[in-house]
Amino acid sequence: MKSPYWFLIILNIFFISFAISCSIKNENQVVVYTSVDQVFSEPILKRFEKETGIKVQAVYDVEASKTTGLFNRLLAEAKLPKCDIFWNSEVVRTIVLKYKGIIYPYKSPSARDIPNRFKDPEGYWTGFATRARILIYNSKLLKGKKKPESIFELTRPTWRDKVAMAFPLFGTTATHVAALWSYLGEEKAKQYLISLKKNGILIVNGNSVARDLVVKGRVPIAFTDTDDANSAIQKGKEVGIIFPDQKGMGTLFIPNTVAMIKGCPHPGEARKLIDYLLSHEVERNLAFSESAQIPVRSDVERPNNVSSWSSLKAMEVDYETIAKNMEAATIFCRELFVR
Amino acid sequence: MRWISLIVIALFFLIVLIPITYILLNPFCYQGHFSFYPLKELILSSRQINLLKTSIFFAVSATSLALFLGVSYAVLLERVLLPARSFMAAAYIIPILIPSYIQAIVWDSFFNATRNLFYISPFWAATLCLALSYFPYITLIVVGGLQGIDQASEEAGLLQRGKFPTLIGITLPLVRPHIITGALFVFVFSIIDFGVPDIFRLRVYPVEIFVQFSGLYNEKAAIVLSYPLLIIMAFLILLQMKFMLGKNYIGFSHVERRIFFWTSGQAKFIGTIFICFILGMSTMVPLVILMGKAGSISIFVNILKNSWYSLCYSILLAFFATLIMTILAFWIAYSLERMSQGKRKFLGEYLTQLPFVMPPILLGIALIRIWNQPFSAWFYQTPLMIIMGYVAHYIPFPIRALSSAFKQIDPHLEDAAYLTTQNRIRIIVRIILPLIKKGILAAFFIGFVLSLSDLGVTLLIIPPGPSTIPIESYNFMHYGAENKVAALCLILVIIQIIFAVSIWSIYNVICPANERQ
Numbered sequence: 001m002k003s004p005y006w007f008l009i010i011l012n013i014f015f016i017s018f019a020i021s022c023s024i025k026n027e028n029q030v031v032v033y034t035s036v037d038q039v040f041s042e043p044i045l046k047r048f049e050k051e052t053g054i055k056v057q058a059v060y061d062v063e064a065s066k067t068t069g070l071f072n073r074l075l076a077e078a079k080l081p082k083c084d085i086f087w088n089s090e091v092v093r094t095i096v097l098k099y100k101g102i103i104y105p106y107k108s109p110s111a112r113d114i115p116n117r118f119k120d121p122e123g124y125w126t127g128f129a130t131r132a133r134i135l136i137y138n139s140k141l142l143k144g145k146k147k148p149e150s151i152f153e154l155t156r157p158t159w160r161d162k163v164a165m166a167f168p169l170f171g172t173t174a175t176h177v178a179a180l181w182s183y184l185g186e187e188k189a190k191q192y193l194i195s196l197k198k199n200g201i202l203i204v205n206g207n208s209v210a211r212d213l214v215v216k217g218r219v220p221i222a223f224t225d226t227d228d229a230n231s232a233i234q235k236g237k238e239v240g241i242i243f244p245d246q247k248g249m250g251t252l253f254i255p256n257t258v259a260m261i262k263g264c265p266h267p268g269e270a271r272k273l274i275d276y277l278l279s280h281e282v283e284r285n286l287a288f289s290e291s292a293q294i295p296v297r298s299d300v301e302r303p304n305n306v307s308s309w310s311s312l313k314a315m316e317v318d319y320e321t322i323a324k325n326m327e328a329a330t331i332f333c334r335e336l337f338v339r
Numbered sequence: 340m341r342w343i344s345l346i347v348i349a350l351f352f353l354i355v356l357i358p359i360t361y362i363l364l365n366p367f368c369y370q371g372h373f374s375f376y377p378l379k380e381l382i383l384s385s386r387q388i389n390l391l392k393t394s395i396f397f398a399v400s401a402t403s404l405a406l407f408l409g410v411s412y413a414v415l416l417e418r419v420l421l422p423a424r425s426f427m428a429a430a431y432i433i434p435i436l437i438p439s440y441i442q443a444i445v446w447d448s449f450f451n452a453t454r455n456l457f458y459i460s461p462f463w464a465a466t467l468c469l470a471l472s473y474f475p476y477i478t479l480i481v482v483g484g485l486q487g488i489d490q491a492s493e494e495a496g497l498l499q500r501g502k503f504p505t506l507i508g509i510t511l512p513l514v515r516p517h518i519i520t521g522a523l524f525v526f527v528f529s530i531i532d533f534g535v536p537d538i539f540r541l542r543v544y545p546v547e548i549f550v551q552f553s554g555l556y557n558e559k560a561a562i563v564l565s566y567p568l569l570i571i572m573a574f575l576i577l578l579q580m581k582f583m584l585g586k587n588y589i590g591f592s593h594v595e596r597r598i599f600f601w602t603s604g605q606a607k608f609i610g611t612i613f614i615c616f617i618l619g620m621s622t623m624v625p626l627v628i629l630m631g632k633a634g635s636i637s638i639f640v641n642i643l644k645n646s647w648y649s650l651c652y653s654i655l656l657a658f659f660a661t662l663i664m665t666i667l668a669f670w671i672a673y674s675l676e677r678m679s680q681g682k683r684k685f686l687g688e689y690l691t692q693l694p695f696v697m698p699p700i701l702l703g704i705a706l707i708r709i710w711n712q713p714f715s716a717w718f719y720q721t722p723l724m725i726i727m728g729y730v731a732h733y734i735p736f737p738i739r740a741l742s743s744a745f746k747q748i749d750p751h752l753e754d755a756a757y758l759t760t761q762n763r764i765r766i767i768v769r770i771i772l773p774l775i776k777k778g779i780l781a782a783f784f785i786g787f788v789l790s791l792s793d794l795g796v797t798l799l800i801i802p803p804g805p806s807t808i809p810i811e812s813y814n815f816m817h818y819g820a821e822n823k824v825a826a827l828c829l830i831l832v833i834i835q836i837i838f839a840v841s842i843w844s845i846y847n848v849i850c851p852a853n854e855r856q
């Protein structure tokens with residue numbers, strides 16, 4: 001090597017051409033941040049791309065960030081948004097985005113037949129394809145034994161050291177705790193969580209980990225979401241699902257939500273994608289996917305293993321109230337479980 | 340020469356120091372005004388103090404175990420004539436190629452599978468995992484120290500006091516700065532680690548930061564809560580600089596003659612068994628478990644078919660980030676080494692090590708806040724952001740590797756060359772570069788390995804579009820596809836091993852054995 005100049009010249013050419021190619025804007029595109037698992041969301045976004053010719057640029061969250069990596073990114077990018085649509089796998093953080101002025105109202109024509117409880121009255125967000133907070137159990141370990149019908153039974157000595165739950169500070173478990181806060185009231189919810197802790201509940205780092213502990217037989221039962229449980233069932237694992245409190249307060253349902261970002265760079269394309277995501281077709285596809293999400297519209301086709309929304313008793317809670325209780329619930333759980 | 344230095348300093352400020360300064364000062368800007376109010380978070384509750392104590396105890400335990408493994412390995416390698424010594428001298432690098440979170444996943448499943456035979460608490464499981472991940476850093480530094488010490492004193496000790504007293508009384512005290520530096524590196528790695536304790540369900544202080552950030556969305560509180568860690572770590576960096584002032588971190592010069600205290604007998608046998616045990620625990624067990632979990636070859640074929648794009652994307656990102664990192668690190672290390680001792684040099688050393696202690700999630704947020712501006716829109720949503728993130732996070736490592744290489748060059752060589760030409764660049768190209776080839780390769784290797792397995796920074800700044808391999812692994816993990824996670828992890832490790840072998844081959848080509856001697 002006589003001189004490094006040739007190397008520096010090639011490097012410069014690379015970076016200049018790279019910068020030029022990156023700065024060429026593709027207007028016929030839409031940027032979506034989604035916390036829905038890539039295996040489930042990617043095929044839907046690809047289908048939209050194929051049908052409309054609009055390029056979808058997606059950023060997926062991972063459970064390692066407790067599905068709040070993208071949420072925090074949206075907050076950080078607030079002054080100059082790069083994202084057009086936030087497709088959230090749950091509802092509360094979307095509502096927090098509304099409070100923080102990150103999202104913009106859009107009433108999609110596709111959402112006309114979505115029940116009002118799944119829609120923001122001002123159109124800031126719209127829910128579809130719900131997941132339920134369920135109990136997953138190991139059918140081998142609980143064979144012939146009485147299974148709990150309510151989450152309150154899990155505080156009994158029978159279930160001592162036998163229940164697992166994800167960290168209640170993040171994700172849908174945090175939403176579940178905040179929902180109990182709203183439904184039962186602060187004192188009763190606190191008492192319930194204290195009882196769970198006293199009964200030796202195993203706190204793990206994610207719903208999928210809780211599910212895996214049940215699959216492997218480490219614990220007989222755990223709190224998780226229907227999509228996590230269904231992916232295990234469809235892989236042939238010996239597990240079953242309980243929709244808890246069907247005779248009592250009901251099961252908590254957490255819909256996917258979609259919202260348009262305020263000041264987003266591609267509003268036209270964003271509206272088209274929102275319309276598509278809220279269509280019957282997408283709800284149907286999510287119901288038939290491995291995540292087996294429950295359509296919020298009764299006329300959407302679903303497989304036999306997916307219960308109909310109307311056949312189940314849902315916990316009567318307002319999502320906005322859950323969002324308002326989230327901070328208090330998180331602080332309490334932090335004091336109780338992080339020590 | 341001057342303009343190159345200015346460009347490098349400017350780039351270092353832009354990419355590294357401005358985001359860090361932003362993060363450190365951000366909490367003082369409260370509701371648009373300067374305020375100390377957010378610092379109230381620093382009044383830690385008894386629960387938070389307990390978590391901090393757990394974190395410190397955890398880091399001390401992991402460091403102690405890593406010290407035991409790392410120093411023993413280095414001493415056995417350098418002072419006992421072991422069979423297959425060359426293999427052992429290269430094999431301890433492999434655990435560095437296995438990211439700590441992969442070690443954690445593997446050991447967690449191992450302890451779960453063997454829980455009926457023995458129980459290990461989450462604390463000790465996480466400690467063991469971190470020690471197995473990080474002991475090679477201590478070995479690397481201590482081997483450098485052992486290769487550089489004055490052998491005359493050891494020879495005198497052997498004549499007068501015998502083998503073991505010489506090792507305890509002369510050899511180890513001579514490499515004390517290297518041992519302490521290695522220990523400090525591991526301590527810093529351990530105290531900021533969130534992933535490994537999280538997998539073992541161990542509650543540590545960084546969880547508090549994560550809760551503020553991801554549970555309560557209070558970015559300022561998260562930053563303020565990270566101050567105690569940053570202060571502890573900054574203090575440790577200062578200590579390390581004090582101990583290592585003027586000494587090499589890694590040995591690059593060829594060792595012409597080694598003193599082996601033990602060349603046969605029981606020590607050789609025990610040493611071989613011990614090294615095999617360490618390599619087995621840190622390398623073989625993880626790799627075998629991953630292979631077992633991955634299952635059939637078809638899984639690998641399937642993964643390669645579906646993830647080849649992410650694989651290429653990850654490799655390209657890591658490659659270009661490392662290229663920039665190495666170029667910047669070269670000039671920074673060169674400037675630092677040519678600086679005379681004093682406050683300026685101390686400050687330079689300190690600032691170049693600061694990124695080492697930044698939690699990646701905070702660095703990601705800082706990069707977004709600083710670079711998501713109209714003037715930088717042309718590159719904000721491009722892979723250049725990830726490259727910048729890697730450079731910002733990992734540049735201290737190549738700088739340290741290159742500093743060590745520069746320390747081993749006789750400065751008089753440069754002075755002599757200056758008599759024939761005043762063109763500094765020519766001197767660097769013709770004299771310096773050939774002399775630090777090994778240092779450049781080492782810097783490149785470290786930068787590449789760390790960038791390729793990054794998750795924390797990538798997660799926050801990855802532009803829309805293709806994903807990286809660590810992110811894909813986590814996605815599969817959530818999906819419950821253990822075989823795919825294991826296959827992806829193995830592919831990642833294999834790529835890094837191939838890379839390591841390539842670097843080693845390049846080294847052998849550009850530095851042939853006769854030249855090295």
